[in-house]
Amino acid sequence: MNKKALIAMSGGVDSSVAALLTKEQGFECMGVTMKLFNNDDACVPREHSCCSLEDVEDARSVAYSLGMPYYVFNFTDRFREDVIDKFVYSYENGLTPNPCIDCNRYLKFEKLFNRAKEIGYDYVVTGHYAKIEYDANVGRFIIKKSSDLSKDQSYVLYSMMQEQLAHTMFPLGGMHKTEVRAIAEKHRFINTDKHDSQDICFVQNGSYADFIEQYTGKSYPEGDFISKSGAVLGRHKGIIRYTVGQRKGLGISYSEPLYVAAVNPQSNTVTLATDSELYSDQLTAKNINLISVSKIEKPMHICAKIRYRHKEDPATVIQTDEDTLVVKFDRPQRAITKGQAVVLYDGDTVVGGGIIQ
Numbered sequence: 031m032n033k034k035a036l037i038a039m040s041g042g043v044d045s046s047v048a049a050l051l052t053k054e055q056g057f058e059c060m061g062v063t064m065k066l067f068n069n070d071d072a073c074v075p076r077e078h079s080c081c082s083l084e085d086v087e088d089a090r091s092v093a094y095s096l097g098m099p100y101y102v103f104n105f106t107d108r109f110r111e112d113v114i115d116k117f118v119y120s121y122e123n124g125l126t127p128n129p130c131i132d133c134n135r136y137l138k139f140e141k142l143f144n145r146a147k148e149i150g151y152d153y154v155v156t157g158h159y160a161k162i163e164y165d166a167n168v169g170r171f172i173i174k175k176s177s178d179l180s181k182d183q184s185y186v187l188y189s190m191m192q193e194q195l196a197h198t199m200f201p202l203g204g205m206h207k208t209e210v211r212a213i214a215e216k217h218r219f220i221n222t223d224k225h226d227s228q229d230i231c232f233v234q235n236g237s238y239a240d241f242i243e244q245y246t247g248k249s250y251p252e253g254d255f256i257s258k259s260g261a262v263l264g265r266h267k268g269i270i271r272y273t274v275g276q277r278k279g280l281g282i283s284y285s286e287p288l289y290v291a292a293v294n295p296q297s298n299t300v301t302l303a304t305d306s307e308l309y310s311d312q313l314t315a316k317n318i319n320l321i322s323v324s325k326i327e328k329p330m331h332i333c334a335k336i337r338y339r340h341k342e343d344p345a346t347v348i349q350t351d352e353d354t355l356v357v358k359f360d361r362p363q364r365a366i367t368k369g370q371a372v373v374l375y376d377g378d379t380v381v382g383g384g385i386i387q
Contacts, residue, residue, distance in 0.1 A: 032056055032057060032058045033056075033057050033152045033153065034057065034058045034059075034060070034150065034151040034153070035052050035057040035058070035059050035151065035153040035155050035199065036059075036060050036062055036142070036145075036146040036149075036151040036153070036155065037049040037052060037059055037060065037061045037062065037093075037098070037155045038062060038063075038064065038138060038142060038154060038155065038156045038157075039061045039062060039089035039092065039093060039100070040085060040089065040157070041063065041084065041085025041086060041087075041088040041089040041221060041224075042085070042088075042157065042221060042224055042226065042227060043210060043211060043214045043219065043221050043222060043224055044157030044158075044159075044202060044210060044226075045089070045156060045157035046088075046089070046092040046157075046214060046221055047157065047201075047202065047210045047213050047214055047219075048155055048156065048157040048200075048201045048202055049061060049092060049093065049096060049098070049155070050092075050096060050213065050217060051201040051213075052155050052199065052201055053096050053098065059096070059098040059155075060098055060099050060100070060101070060151065061089060061090075061092070061093030061096075061098050061099070061100040061101070062100070062101050062102070062103055062142070063085070063086050063089045063090075063100075063101075063102050063103070064102075064103050064109075064137060064138075064141075064142060065102050065103065065104045065106060066106060066109040066133075066137065066231070066232075067106055067109055067110065067114065067231075067232050068106055086102060088220055088221045088224070091219075091220045092220065092221065095217075095219070103142070103145060105141050105142075108136065108137065108141050109133070109137060112132055112135075112136035113136065113137070114129075114232060114245065116129070116132055117129045117132075117230075118242050118245060118246060121239075121242055121269075121270040122242075122250075122269075122295065123295050124292070124293035125369030126273040126274065126368065126369045126370055127369050127370075128186070128337075128338065128369075128370060128371055129230055129232075130230075130338075131186050131189065131371055134186055134189065134190075135190075138156060139154070139189075139191075139198065140194075142154060143194055143197070143198075147197075152197060153197050153198060154199075155198070155201065156198070156199075157200075157201075157202055158200045158203075159176035159178055159181040159182055159200070159202055159205075159207075160173055160174065160175065160183050160184040160187055160200050161173065161175070161176065161177075161200060161203035162174075162195050162198060162200055162203070165322070168322065168323070170192060170321070170322060170323075170324070171195035171196055171321075172195075172321055172322045172379050172380065173187055173188070173190065173195070173321055173379070174203075174379050174380070175380075176202070176203050177203065177204045177205060177206060178206040178207055180207070181207050184373070184380050185338050185371070185373045185383075186338065186371075187380070188319060188321065188382060188383035189319045189383070190319075191319070192321075195321070239270045239271040242270050243270075250268030250269060250271075251268060251298060252266060252267055252268060253265070253266050253268075253269065253297075253298035253299050253300070254266070254299045254300075255280070255282060255299070255302050256299050256300070256301055256302070257301070257302060258301060258303055258307065263282055263284070263288070263302055264281065264282045266280075266299075266300045269293050269294075269295055269300060272290045272300050273290060273367065274290050274291065274292065274308075274367040274368070275290060275308060275364065275365030275367065276289060276290040277289050277290075280302070286304055287304070287305065288302040288303065288304065289303060289304070289305060289308055289365070290302060291303035291307060291308060308364050308365045309362035309363065309364055310362055310363065310366055311358060311361065311362045311363065312357065313336070313356075313357050313372060313386050313387075314354065314356050314386075315354070315356075315357065315371075315385055315386055315387060316354055316385055316387055317353065317384050317385045318349075318353055318354070318355050318382060318383065319382050319383065319384070320381065320382035321380050321381065321382050322376065322379050322380065322381050323381065323382070325349060326347060326348065326349035326381075327349075329346050329347070329348050330346065330347050330348075330376075331344065331345070331346050332344075332345060332346075332347055332375060332376050332381055333345065333374070333375045333376075334347065334357050334359065334372055334374050334375070335372065335373045335374075335375065336363055336366055336370060336372050336386065337367065337370050337371075342373075343359055343360065343361065344359070344360040344361075345357050345358060345359040345360060345374075346358050346360075347381075353384075354384075355372075355374075355382075355384050357372055366386060367386060368387060369385065369386065370385070371383050371384065371386070372384060372386050
């Protein structure tokens with residue numbers, strides 16, 4: 031009997047080609063799109079977002095063209111609780127979240143993964159640009175960077191557990207985006223020239239603050255911009271509008287450019303500093319997950335990446351307890367931000383990661 035694969039189909043070209051490649055390997059396939067939010071919960075998604083009605087129709091078209099059944103699973107409650115509500119809570123508390131990591135952790139590789147097991151499917155397949163391999167030397171599944179480094183998504187996958195990795199496939203991990211589009215064009219997929227998803231799917235106009243105010247029905251009070259010494263520099267428009275490293279939209283006149291250095295919800299203040307004051311060489315991370323090792327027994331020299339659009343830099347990592355990592359960089363990093371993920375790499379292999387405290 032053929033192995034069965036559940037294909038997570040966003041309506042984009044990547045998951046469509048992943049479905050085709052899995053089908054060609056002889057798997058019995060079923061296409062699924064996750065319904066993640068209602069218009070009551072979030073803004074109507076724009077053209078370059080996922081999860082729109084157009085995306086569902088594109089995914090259904092490709093699935094049917096490949097002769098596979100197709101369904102939409104309603105995961106709106108879980109998405110609201112684990113992604114949207116967490117996103118809002120983070121900004122209200124001076125943190126900068128990455129909802130794509132939470133969506134992968136709680137929706138794709140937990141909720142969808144468990145649903146696949148419930149209905150008797152052996153694998154979950156997605157269009158992520160990353161590689162899953164089994165390392166016999168350590169007896170563990172590992173994640174490696176994509177062959178197309180410009181599309182690599184290993185950073186947002188660091189939270190995957192061993193059982194999930196054993197039953198997940200990323201068919202595009204060894205391919206470049208140009209190859210993927212060429213395959214889609216050859217098979218005349220309806221979404222061959224479709225743009226990649228941009229930004230956050232549930233934020234319509236790119237303004238996180240506007241979304242949060244609309245979602246919560248709350249307004250966030252003004253407060254003081256302060257210097258690192260505590261001097262008042264001006265007034266801010268509500269702490270949800272600021273994140274560490276930000277320069278635009280401050281409206282502050284000063285002798286040199288100022289940037290957000292800290293967001294302080296208890297005092298309702300936003301600390302500003304010069305660029306040179308944004309650098310630090312150490313961070314602490316919690317909510318950790320390790321992939322290539324079960325535990326970091328002794329100081330390990332690796333490379334660490336502090337945000338998605340950031341080049342990793344050499345660092346030494348120490349695991350101080352079951353759920354804490356301390357990362358000390360060889361050279362200071364700019365705007366290390368609470369709430370973002372730090373992901374550790376040994377060459378092109380993901381060691382693990384956690385949330386910056």
